[in-house]
Amino acid sequence: MIELNLSDDEHATRKLKPEHLQRAVTAIHNEGFVLLHRAIDLDHIAILRARMLADVDEILSLDNVPYQFNNGHLQQDPPPFPPYLFRDIVANDFVVEITQAVLGEGVKNSFYSGNTCLPNTSQQPLHVDSGQLWPDLAHATPAYSLVVNVPVVDTSPQNGSTELWPGTHLDTNRTQGEDIKLSPATEARHRSECLPLQPSVPAGSALIRDIRLWHRGMPNHTTQPRPMIAMIHWPRWWHTGKPLRFPKGSEELFAGSALDTVAEFVDGPIDYIDRNNKYDYQ
Secondary structure, rough: OOEEEEOOHHHHOOOOHHHHHHHHHHHHHHEEEEEEEOOOOOOHHHHHHHHHHHHHHHHHHHOOOOOEOOOOOOOOOOOOOOOOOOOHHHHOOOHHHHHHHHHHOOOOEEEEEEEOOEEOOOOOOOOOOOOOOOOOOOOOOOOEEEEEEEOOOOOOOHHOOEEEOOOOOOOOEOOOOOEEOOOHHHHHHHHOOOOOEEEOOOOOEEEEEEOOOOOEOOOOOOOOOOEEEEEEEOOOOOOOOOEEEOOOOOOOHHHHHHHHOOOOEEOOOOOOOOOOOOOOOO
């Protein structure tokens, strides 16, 4: 597992050292993910943490609680308006430098949501977020999409950090459009070849992973929810569908970034509490 600790010099220039960029790209190609530490201002994380934890009870009071696969694993959007919007989260210079190096110029983000692991003893089924673009490949293609996860609390196996299966993004047996869940037989067969891990990811860090990587939400053995933001970066040629919604007046936050945020800027309130639905993907 490759973990990069960003230096003071990198923060001063807002640019990765060439060796850090190369290690990140190589890690995504080979293992399917990389961890960046000290990537995000902890004061920004603290502001988001307080609001997202306060929102949990409101989401749980909905008639249709948006659980992911099973109870205890909640889809939760971060508030998409000031004072909870931060450039180093929605368009982090270090993250974008890596995703652009992998996906090419014109990389864009079309997803701003997240998942919250409630105190629970269940785990999600092992799954991919999306499979290979073409069936029956001898070798996997390069990455076509990268998920960016930003925890807003310190995460560990104790409070349900995501389980990752290194190298499984290169498995060509799971094609886009198929059931994204892996069968118990497939899991057992690959467990002998690939040991999964649950990395500890402190607040202020970012996890970048290939969208094809096998993973799942795990039990949270503490008494506190574990929220984590998720974004999805795509190459410029990918059709992304409906834009994200942010309030008018926040356009400057996204300006000048190499990341194209697929967004519309609107008047009035934005419903982010009651936007998601319970699902068990087929």
